[in-house]
Amino acid sequence: MKSALELTNVSVNYGTVSALEGVNLTIPKGSRTAIVGPNGAGKSTLMKAILGLEKPSSGHVSLLGKDENLDSLIQKKVAYIPQSNQVNWQFPATVFEIVLMGRFAHIEGWLKQPSKLDREMAHAALEKMNLQDLAHRQIDQLSGGQRQRVFIARALAQEAELYLMDEPLAGIDRLTETIIMDTLKNFQKEGKTSIVVHHDLTSLNTYFDYLVWVNRRVIASGDMTTTLTTEHYQEAYGVVDRIFLTNEGGHDGV
Ligand code: ADP
Numbered sequence: 666m667k668s669a670l671e672l673t674n675v676s677v678n679y680g681t682v683s684a685l686e687g688v689n690l691t692i693p694k695g696s697r698t699a700i701v702g703p704n705g706a707g708k709s710t711l712m713k714a715i716l717g718l719e720k721p722s723s724g725h726v727s728l729l730g731k732d733e734n735l736d737s738l739i740q741k742k743v744a745y746i747p748q749s750n751q752v753n754w755q756f757p758a759t760v761f762e763i764v765l766m767g768r769f770a771h772i773e774g775w776l777k778q779p780s781k782l783d784r785e786m787a788h789a790a791l792e793k794m795n796l797q798d799l800a801h802r803q804i805d806q807l808s809g810g811q812r813q814r815v816f817i818a819r820a821l822a823q824e825a826e827l828y829l830m831d832e833p834l835a836g837i838d839r840l841t842e843t844i845i846m847d848t849l850k851n852f853q854k855e856g857k858t859s860i861v862v863h864h865d866l867t868s869l870n871t872y873f874d875y876l877v878w879v880n881r882r883v884i885a886s887g888d889m890t891t892t893l894t895t896e897h898y899q900e901a902y903g904v905v906d907r908i909f910l911t912n913e914g915g916h917d918g919v
């Protein structure tokens with residue numbers, strides 16, 4: 666199995682909070698992978714650790730067969746679509762400008778002037794996401810579904826190999842859901858890998874072929890057919906309930 670990503674014994678802390686502990690994970694190249702787990706399980710942190718946005722306190726990340734100096738590889742080859750509530754939508758930029766930013770890592774020269782080709786690629790990505798009529802609109806004037814498609818268009822313009830999406834279907838319309846999921850299928854046909862934090866367990870089987878259960882550590886990972894089990898669900902979602910009750914204190918009468 667060729668892998669897109671390998672994490673070895675990765676731990677991430679925020680001050681005294683341990684968000685991830687000893688995570689070992691391999692994601693196959695060309696897979697459509699879902700990451701699931703309860704709120705606060707460390708799913709967003711996992712994405713940020715992969716992207717180098719949060720530095721692990723220990724462990725090692727290897728991406729697309731590379732072990733070291735991952736920054737420029739990430740800029741060129743890894744597209745990230747953050748959780749919508751972590752984005753500053755007041756940022757003064759148009760839809761076209763945001764999508765053109767996807768070309769940034771490819772633009773040569775210290776002036777970083779986008780070429781005609783860069784602009785054409787940004788327009789093509791907008792058309793694929795059915796956003797061409799909104800190209801000059803400010804991003805604070807978009808619906809949730811349109812915003813999500815802007816990010817996907819930027820990812821398309823970037824021509825990445827690995828796509829990391831953090832809850833892309835949260836708060837969007839059905840049409841956008843279909844567009845995003847068709848896009849993941851097309852990525853797969855091109856041998857590209859998608860890793861998606863997903864909150865709807867009922868659609869896992871339809872949309873993804875590889876699954877990772879997370880709750881501070883990786884509970885299980887593997888092909889969807891063998892890994893989507895009640896046991897893993899209980900282990901991932903049950904444990905956090907107990908932690909929650911303990912943290913709240915007094916619920917169990919102690
Ligand atoms: P998920 O995406 O699965 O809901 P997160 O990765 O956002 O989980 O968070 C995991 C844990 O780390 C939670 O307990 C959360 O409160 C904590 N956390 C996340 N980001 C920060 C931060 N910037 N500072 C402090 N704690 C954080």
Ligand code: MG
Binds near residue numbers: 710748
């Ligand atoms: Mg999250």
